[in-house]
Amino acid sequence: MSETPRTAGPVAPTARALAALRPLPADAVRLEPTGLLGGWQARNAAATLPHCVDRLDTAGNLANLRRLAGDAPGAFTGMWFADSDVHKTLEAAAWELGRAGTLSPRLSGFLADTAALLEKVQDPDGYLDSYYQGEHRDRQWTELHFSHELYCAGHLIQAAVAAARAPGGDPDVGPQLVAVARRFADLLVHRYGPDGTAAVCGHPEIETALVELYRLTGHAPYLQLAARFVELRGHGLIAPDKLGPRYYQDHEPVRTAGEVTGHVVRQVYLLAGVVDVAVETHDTELLAAAERLWDSALAGKTHLTGGQGSRHRDESFGDPYELPPDRAYAETCAAIGSFQWAWRLLLATGRARYADEMERLLLNGIAGSTGLEGTTFFYSNPLQLRTGHDGSHEDAPSQRLGWYSCACCPPNLARLLASLHAYLATGDETGLQLHLYATGTFGPVTVATRYPWDEEITITVREDHPAQWTLALRVPSWCAEARLTVNGEPQPATAEDGYLRLTRAWRGGDQVVLTLAMPPRLVFPHPRIDAVRGTAALTRGPLVYCLEHADVSRPGVEFEDLALDPDAPVEVAHREDAIAPVLLLAPVVTRPAGPGPLYRTGPQDGSPATPAGPVPAIPYFLWANRAAGPMRVWIPTAPRKV
């Protein structure tokens, strides 16, 4: 029945799909744990994923399902969409099984037991949602704007697709989960298909899931239903409420919408599904809409870390140029969704800018969400923590927490990291494209690099190839100087459309060394971003850096008084004993401004600047791994010397 190989990763367009690039088979890619990304993936397997399974137990998510089977006492606990955390963790375990070929007994048991549990508690008609199957049966199907029923169904489907594409467990739960998912999907086709009710879920997710299920099964009604949900959105089918129709992206059809808006996770999940529908239905207008909305996001609604979302109240984008560093919402799930949206656009169009954004997101917005130990997480990812911050509640904690009352993010991280290797390289009829650089094996080549700490990336061809093919290497947009050698011989290194392309009849052992020069850079914001006027940020290569209190603890220097001397050079410090192997030494001055009137006549920023020596800046993604305290990405700039 499969349309796509069982060893595919997440997102496996059919052979008929519009696609500039094709994912590599999942088993053609392997990350080494010695590299940064491979290390994250290993940590995910060893720490994050088991932690998620633990918390599904202690937080009650699994009990919500077990009680439907008569195996657990008590009432439903947690968010009404708590099932989705089970499904996402299941998806993560399936990808991990596919990646590693084996699971710990604990994870293996979780996978098998949960698959069996879901099968057991599923209604005869295919319905499965423990909140509505429990005390709230009377409200089943009655409140789609709010219920997350199709959102949960989508994550169930994605778990099944993962289990089918990454088989190998004992027992292999793929067929079992696919059967459960199909029963639910068939019910949805019956209820909401062309002969059913015209409705949309308040929280998109089902769209991409249905396309993936179509890709797995070849069953066209799933694709058609996904397309229908996309088309029905934006016509006011969601009853007006105090959040407004934009919150749900129900204010305007996606085909004509001019800007990303509303709840960020909903928006980016929807647009991932939109691209999936567009490429499978050859709907170029829809694909163009997804690219146009991408433009709008990057033009005015994205933080320097790639994070999106500026409002805690409704977890929304906010207005254009409304990008506060302290109240940046930048939800982890939004970054993951945006990463998945970008990957789909990259596959569809082959445009390097989507890979640029994936890199920025992965190494900053996403990476920063997880603690060094892999078991603590940020839900929102601010770019500033102010002195005196009240971190006493989970909406804006000063440090990562082990779990959240709305725990969507940790399992989302687990499923992304377990399948991360699938998002880095592609193939097409011309050859191999390396988009994100990490130590590991990518089809016909191996890559060895300490990127993003070091500038060099060494690519070795694994075996002889009789025919020519092209190795395409992405030169990130931040990189002004790329250098290239093949077997030690310097080569021209002019990128076209963001890629260096080398066409040869490659021989085993051929070695390509790409050097991406990474001088420290000061980055300045667009003048319309009011919240960071008069500041600059430190970056090196793809990494955003930040100042953190732990590196500024010296007598007489107050964190909030620091300003950057824009005329002095920023030095690089290699320190293997520090929190990061590469620090940036920020040339700062201190301009004391103690307590005083908040507002007064005459400029208040004129206090004398005293050099405060260079202060180490650390990669943003490593902040909050030491004692809680202030941090800032955007650093006020001292006036330039005349």
Place this chain on the structure above:
Amino acid sequence: MSETPRTAGPVAPTARALAALRPLPADAVRLEPTGLLGGWQARNAAATLPHCVDRLDTAGNLANLRRLAGDAPGAFTGMWFADSDVHKTLEAAAWELGRAGTLSPRLSGFLADTAALLEKVQDPDGYLDSYYQGEHRDRQWTELHFSHELYCAGHLIQAAVAAARAPGGDPDVGPQLVAVARRFADLLVHRYGPDGTAAVCGHPEIETALVELYRLTGHAPYLQLAARFVELRGHGLIAPDKLGPRYYQDHEPVRTAGEVTGHVVRQVYLLAGVVDVAVETHDTELLAAAERLWDSALAGKTHLTGGQGSRHRDESFGDPYELPPDRAYAETCAAIGSFQWAWRLLLATGRARYADEMERLLLNGIAGSTGLEGTTFFYSNPLQLRTGHDGSHEDAPSQRLGWYSCACCPPNLARLLASLHAYLATGDETGLQLHLYATGTFGPVTVATRYPWDEEITITVREDHPAQWTLALRVPSWCAEARLTVNGEPQPATAEDGYLRLTRAWRGGDQVVLTLAMPPRLVFPHPRIDAVRGTAALTRGPLVYCLEHADVSRPGVEFEDLALDPDAPVEVAHREDAIAPVLLLAPVVTRPAGPGPLYRTGPQDGSPATPAGPVPAIPYFLWANRAAGPMRVWIPTAPRKV
């Protein structure tokens, strides 16, 4: 039974209370509608108050009560604390009756009918809350952290106190409402007094209400219960929830708390009650705590308009120096509560700074909440509306709305405005103190002024006085140059502790002219307010000004590209045909910054500045009375010329 005169206004400390200053009898003050404040009071009577009565009908607040009497069909509608809007409107009508001596038949009927209705539906034990008396009887008293039961009780009590202090209706509903209020208050004493449960309401308000009821009746248990509620707060009696204990100010006792925090309205209402308790119980430690918390608010958590609150999510203060202009919450009720807190501190201490803050709040943060026509309102009062703002939902509309699903603010404005005359002047054994200047009669003097448009305030003594007394005139902290004449003779005008004091045996017709010089001023923010770094605001006298799109509509000039030339003078323009009689002409340049990358290497604010001619700035409180569009108080400053 009265401890305080029936013609007292809101806040009437007993003769035994700690008090540096005493309110004037309410009937000793009258505002003339020709003045700015008197005009607002007249508009309140003619438009706002009738509008509130209308909306209580159409939004269902009155029906919620009527159905308990069997006089209305349907289910409870609106917020669970919807009764409080009825009580506040009732209080407003009572003050209006006291002020004007008469009410329209509509308002008179509302007052009498509602008083009768409340009496009718009150439980035999004194309980009165239509949400809990209706479908939710099983939850009565069970969820004080959430229920607003004591909050609603507090507003009921305040309505009764107003009706008792401002009698004169036909029928006089004062005794009827006081009886209703006392039955409820007695029940509270029984349940939560020294022999009852130790508990606090999630939303303070009952504290100040009980003290006022004590002041009216002399019944000490009311004061004792208020004091008990103050003492019990900060001991974790409110069960932990996701908003955290600071939201409820239950994290630390008020006696030791170091800074204002959490939900702003709750905090300032609590602190108003704290001052009431402190002065009536001679608790100087508690009074000192209220002053210390005041310091903390002004030191880091108050917007330029006097508004407080920086977060929409939980309507909270936010961290120190977290003062975003665009997402300023600055709820109208918070400004009203802060005004009431300031008045209590002024009475207790006589310190001019509290009057300074009342003036700033009244003429900016509070005044801006109401549309020119008096029937539209802002709930939150931002200091910036950005181009492209999504004003489609009531959380952040682009213009004032007629009502809100949480409609706490309009009736709060109505009750404040109907009693506004009581907040402007005080007396003590030495004489009369004028704190806020408005055309009208204040005890022994009349005041005529176009303040704050004009600089001159003319005070005329109404009749001969055999004994000497002191006329104290506040010189606002913003004023660097005050001038004074008595009967045309220049006098020394050196303020002591914020007041000019003139001691004489005043004769009828004696005329004092106070001139408060009002040159336009550029105000700069403390450098730690990240959100407005690199900007300045225009002010004149007590008024904050803003740029609004309607004044910047000329070809080639984009609102968001404007910057202020800090070296050029700001001119004053008197324009009787404009939206305000006094405009400020802001010297601006335009520095075009069209769409482009959000972040890039190299400063982005260096585009050439072109003079864009002076642009009229209008008083902040008058914004959004023309077509919807961008506005800003804080204007980026162009680099100074060297």
